[in-house]
Amino acid sequence: MSKLLSVVVSVYNEEPGLREFYSETTAALRGLPASWDYELLFVNDGSGDGSGCLLRELAKEDKRVRLVDFSRNFGHEAAMIAGIDYANGDGIVCMDADLQHPPGLLPEIVEKFEEGCQVISMVRLKNKSAGLIKNVTSSAFYKLINRLSDVKFEPNASDFFAVDSQAAEVLRKNYREKVRFLRGYVQSIGFEKTTLAYEARPRVAGESKYSLRKLFRFSVNTLLCFSDLPLKLGIYSGAVTALFGVLMMLYTIHTWAKYGAPSGYATIVVLISFMFAVLFVIVGIIGEYIAILFAELKDRPVYIVKDTMNVRNEDRAAKFVRKSDSDCGNSAAGV
Ligand code: UDP
Ligand code: MG
Numbered sequence: 001m002s003k004l005l006s007v008v009v010s011v012y013n014e015e016p017g018l019r020e021f022y023s024e025t026t027a028a029l030r031g032l033p034a035s036w037d038y039e040l041l042f043v044n045d046g047s048g049d050g051s052g053c054l055l056r057e058l059a060k061e062d063k064r065v066r067l068v069d070f071s072r073n074f075g076h077e078a079a080m081i082a083g084i085d086y087a088n089g090d091g092i093v094c095m096d097a098d099l100q101h102p103p104g105l106l107p108e109i110v111e112k113f114e115e116g117c118q119v120i121s122m123v124r125l126k127n128k129s130a131g132l133i134k135n136v137t138s139s140a141f142y143k144l145i146n147r148l149s150d151v152k153f154e155p156n157a158s159d160f161f162a163v164d165s166q167a168a169e170v171l172r173k174n175y176r177e178k179v180r181f182l183r184g185y186v187q188s189i190g191f192e193k194t195t196l197a198y199e200a201r202p203r204v205a206g207e208s209k210y211s212l213r214k215l216f217r218f219s220v221n222t223l224l225c226f227s228d229l230p231l232k233l234g235i236y237s238g239a240v241t242a243l244f245g246v247l248m249m250l251y252t253i254h255t256w257a258k259y260g261a262p263s264g265y266a267t268i269v270v271l272i273s274f275m276f277a278v279l280f281v282i283v284g285i286i287g288e289y290i291a292i293l294f295a296e297l298k299d300r301p302v303y304i305v306k307d308t309m310n311v312r313n314e315d316r317a318a319k320f321v322r323k324s325d326s327d328c329g330n331s332a333a334g335v
């Protein structure tokens with residue numbers, strides 16, 4: 001029986017390069033072994049340009065092209081999650097629509113699946129189109145998160161990864177957090193893992209949708225999601241300041257006994273400012289965790305689907321049944 005490869009592609013305002021992506025990817029997919037069929041599942045993440053129309057045309061021309069159309073922009077991660085939810089494949093590959101992730105690697109990925117690998121992370125060798133700042137901050141981020149978290153992250157792992165149906169099932173059912181880092185989950189679920197190296201090409205057209213600000217937000221959220229160390233900062237800094245306080249007290253008593261009450265205006269101002277700074281930072285960190293708790297508690301959908309093409313909703317409903325799903329009236333909202 002032939003197997004199915006699902007290629008999940010998140011699309012946000014990618015009209016200029018989309019045709020080229022489609023032709024290059026289908027050419028690569030035709031090179032798969034005869035025992036593998038494929039589906040090309042595009043998730044249109046609320047594009048404001050003509051990407052939606054173009055994808056509709058493609059889905060009309062080619063029945064292997066499936067389309068999941070969001071009601072608005074929900075972000076790259078939400079798009080990948082929706083793609084995994086809707087994919088029917090024995091192997092699922094997530095990739096970007098800008099040809100930075102070379103489709104030429106798809107046959108190699110299938111080979112790895114054939115060898116029994118279940119989670120395949122594509123590791124970027126070079127990122128020519130990302131600037132120096134992005135490259136430096138990215139490596140600093142991975143160093144920090146690997147120190148703070150129990151999960152060991154592959155540096156330079158990208159949003160280009162592949163999972164088999166068993167691993168995908170875990171992502172569908174158990175990793176539905178509202179504030180999340182999909183790449184991190186993929187690396188933390190275990191299974192038979194392997195990596196494949198690739199060289200990131202320059203974008204085919206358009207520009208990156210990830211600003212430095214967005215990346216910073218993303219990094220902070222990831223740190224908070226994968227580590228509770230920041231939450232414990234209060235205890236550590238409390239212990240250090242308590243020790244410091246005792247030393248100060250001894251010093252003050254000593255000078256008071258020897259020379260009378262010391263004048264300490266500068267010391268007091270510096271101490272109070274410093275202590276308040278530490279305190280506010282810690283309160284801020286606690287606030288960040290509360291914001292995450294709040295988002296989880298509200299349990300809003302990760303994405304909302306407006307429309308689909310060449311997709312049978314029953315497929316998804318059978319794979320993905322959760323209580324809150326039925327609360328949404330139809331199966332289009334992904335919790
Ligand atoms: N993307 C998306 N929703 C967004 C932002 C980006 O689906 O809100 C898609 C985008 O179309 C592309 C992929 O995610 O296919 C990666 O985005 P981008 O190339 O801008 O990121 P970079 O490669 O610069 O990290
Ligand atoms: Mg890109």
